[in-house]
Amino acid sequence: MGVKLLLDKADVPGIRTYEVYRREGGYRAVEKALKQMTTDEIVEEVKKSGLRGRGGAGFPTGMKWSFIAKPEGVPRHLVCNADESEPGTFKDRYLMEFLPHLLLEGLIVSSYALGSHDTYIYIRGEYAWITTILEEAIEEAKAAGWLGKNILGTGFDCNIHVQRGGGAYICGEETALIESLEGNRGNPRIKPPFPAIQGLWMRPTVVNNVETLAAVVPIINMGGEEYAKIGVGKSTGTKLISACGNINKPGVYEIDMTITVEEFIYSDEYCGGIKDGKKLKACIPGGSSVPILPANLLLTTAKGEPRYMNYESLSDGGFATGSMLGSGGFIVLDEDQCIVKNTYTLARFYRHESCGQCSPCREGTGWMEKILQKIETGKGEMSDIDLLWDIQRKIEGNTICPLGDAAAWPVAAAIRHFRDEFEWHINNPELSQTSNFGLQHYADPIHVPA
Amino acid sequence: MVTTFNDTQITEFKRLVARYPEGKHKSALLPALHLAQDSFGGWLSTETLDYVASLLQIEPIEVYEVATFYSMYNLKPVGKFVFEVCQTGPCMVSGSDHIIDYIKKTLDIQPGETTKDGLFTLKLVECLGACGYAPMMQVGKIYKEHLTKEKVDSIIAEYRAQATNN
Numbered sequence: 145m146g147v148k149l150l151l152d153k154a155d156v157p158g159i160r161t162y163e164v165y166r167r168e169g170g171y172r173a174v175e176k177a178l179k180q181m182t183t184d185e186i187v188e189e190v191k192k193s194g195l196r197g198r199g200g201a202g203f204p205t206g207m208k209w210s211f212i213a214k215p216e217g218v219p220r221h222l223v224c225n226a227d228e229s230e231p232g233t234f235k236d237r238y239l240m241e242f243l244p245h246l247l248l249e250g251l252i253v254s255s256y257a258l259g260s261h262d263t264y265i266y267i268r269g270e271y272a273w274i275t276t277i278l279e280e281a282i283e284e285a286k287a288a289g290w291l292g293k294n295i296l297g298t299g300f301d302c303n304i305h306v307q308r309g310g311g312a313y314i315c316g317e318e319t320a321l322i323e324s325l326e327g328n329r330g331n332p333r334i335k336p337p338f339p340a341i342q343g344l345w346m347r348p349t350v351v352n353n354v355e356t357l358a359a360v361v362p363i364i365n366m367g368g369e370e371y372a373k374i375g376v377g378k379s380t381g382t383k384l385i386s387a388c389g390n391i392n393k394p395g396v397y398e399i400d401m402t403i404t405v406e407e408f409i410y411s412d413e414y415c416g417g418i419k420d421g422k423k424l425k426a427c428i429p430g431g432s433s434v435p436i437l438p439a440n441l442l443l444t445t446a447k448g449e450p451r452y453m454n455y456e457s458l459s460d461g462g463f464a465t466g467s468m469l470g471s472g473g474f475i476v477l478d479e480d481q482c483i484v485k486n487t488y489t490l491a492r493f494y495r496h497e498s499c500g501q502c503s504p505c506r507e508g509t510g511w512m513e514k515i516l517q518k519i520e521t522g523k524g525e526m527s528d529i530d531l532l533w534d535i536q537r538k539i540e541g542n543t544i545c546p547l548g549d550a551a552a553w554p555v556a557a558a559i560r561h562f563r564d565e566f567e568w569h570i571n572n573p574e575l576s577q578t579s580n581f582g583l584q585h586y587a588d589p590i591h592v593p594a
Numbered sequence: 595m596v597t598t599f600n601d602t603q604i605t606e607f608k609r610l611v612a613r614y615p616e617g618k619h620k621s622a623l624l625p626a627l628h629l630a631q632d633s634f635g636g637w638l639s640t641e642t643l644d645y646v647a648s649l650l651q652i653e654p655i656e657v658y659e660v661a662t663f664y665s666m667y668n669l670k671p672v673g674k675f676v677f678e679v680c681q682t683g684p685c686m687v688s689g690s691d692h693i694i695d696y697i698k699k700t701l702d703i704q705p706g707e708t709t710k711d712g713l714f715t716l717k718l719v720e721c722l723g724a725c726g727y728a729p730m731m732q733v734g735k736i737y738k739e740h741l742t743k744e745k746v747d748s749i750i751a752e753y754r755a756q757a758t759n760n
Contacts, residue, residue: 231721272735305613310664327623329663394726489683
């Protein structure tokens with residue numbers, strides 16, 4: 145059993161309620177932070193912990209906090225990004241649904257550290273029942289004196305508000321989220337200025353993911369240095385992985401980032417192997433936007449070393465032979481899955497979610513969807529593969545926000561690693577409608593140069 | 595169709611606006627549109643959008659551009675129960691195609707259509723964050739997960755009964 149810092153109490157009956165959460169040691173981090181620590185000391189502990197943003201980008205949290213501007217007389221805001229929308233990702237939902245007070249505790253400590261008196265949780269609109277859970281938890285915390293005016297007699301005032309989004313993936317991008325929180329369309333802003341200087345209502349703002357803010361609780365309780373001892377290299381602490389697809393035990397798992405991908409997929413403690421005794425074909429290890437890998441490159445790196453479930457190991461080999469830990473949305477595909485169809489559904493997703501602001505993304509995502517649909521339905525031509533490659537290259541890096549990259553990468557990786565499956569579709573327009581390419585050589589051990 | 599909030603709804607509207615600093619009341623637009631949609635038959639007519647604009651003291655165009663941007667706002671009338679079935683990658687690899695086909699056949703409607711009795715609308719949607727519990731659909735504020743044909747049958751029966759009882 146690996147170390148658990150976030151979900152260690154998830155199975156305690158009634159942990160969703162304030163009473164049980166408090167009895168189990170909850171809100172100790174707020175007591176410690178507000179009574180014994182200065183705001184700078186809290187930022188310092190988070191820096192020492194090596195915590196990296198858990199939403200997908202992996203940017204060091206302490207550093208992000210240290211960028212916040214503190215102009216005289218201008219309020220600052222902390223915003224919790226609960227707009228979890230990356231396909232394959234459902235970890236924040238789990239955390240908020242079962243441990244709402246853990247998030248609130250992290251939010252209170254972080255609000256204190258950043259000087260935010262009005263903190264907002266922006267939650268995806270579809271998570272309507274979780275909004276209710278969070279609002280009930282906020283009322284409980286307020287009644288117990290952890291929120292509101294003069295918390296613990298320290299003079300610190302803080303309120304937390306929950307706002308539901310309207311069903312737009314793009315609002316997970318922090319500046320689009322801010323626009324949405326201001327009551328606008330979710331069009332990302334050009335940076336700079338970064339939110340730390342001019343964010344919500346043009347005030348200094350920090351936007352952090354749910355899991356990131358929850359991780360502040362164990363960091364304060366155990367100290368940043370102790371937290372950093374868990375894990376390996378720059379992948380410190382624990383990470384929530386939401387596993388789905390063709391596995392025996394889909395669900396949310398907390399890992400300490402020292403286990404191998406093979407152990408995560410096949411051990412009974414985690415995914416429990418591939419469903420129905422089938423073989424592993426491919427996996428998208430960090431949410432739908434990160435590169436898909438065939439089984440051989442997923443389990444071992446190009447150098448033939450075991451691949452681990454952490455930031456560095458999953459990206460080993462760059463995009464040529466590696467992928468990313470991303471948001472921790474772990475999508476497993478078995479031998480019967482069609483890569484073309486899977487790529488098509490993801491391309492359709494990104495077309496649907498493009499905000500339409502930048503031409504390469506607005507036009508390119510639509511073209512990619514149409515071409516993939518053409519190939520998938522047996523109407524593709526061989527030149528379509530190179531055309532797809534060309535389009536994705538023209539989107540990547542040419543848009544205001546990373547949605548363009550997120551749309552380009554899955555298409556690029558599918559062609560890079562599964563080009564023969566695309567060719568098979570094009571060469572067998574009828575056969576591809578009734579059967580699929582199958583596993584072929586994708587699960588073979590990869591060639592290791594002498 | 596009545597397009598003004600009743601007292602309870604107005605109280606809720608005021609609570610939403612109070613969450614933001616003075617002068618920043620436009621921030622309440624998305625939550626206000628959710629409230630309006632829930633209050634006025636599950637969709638937003640132009641009259642409703644204009645009403646929300648007048649309540650928030652903003653231009654109608656500011657409301658239109660938001661209402662048309664976000665996929666959760668219905669700009670056309672919908673059935674009493676809207677089946678929003680996820681069709682993105684993780685649900686697809688878990689068999690969402692079969693569930694969608696089964697719902698189409700059972701209710702005899704295509705995506706975007708409503709049954710003749712006005713009870714059910716079928717919508718195909720993109721990832722709802724329930725990938726580990728696929729295939730799934732959202733009905734109102736509830737997620738229906740681990741869908742099978744049998745489960746779809748019982749969900750339809752459940753809502754039919756609910757409609758009859760009301």
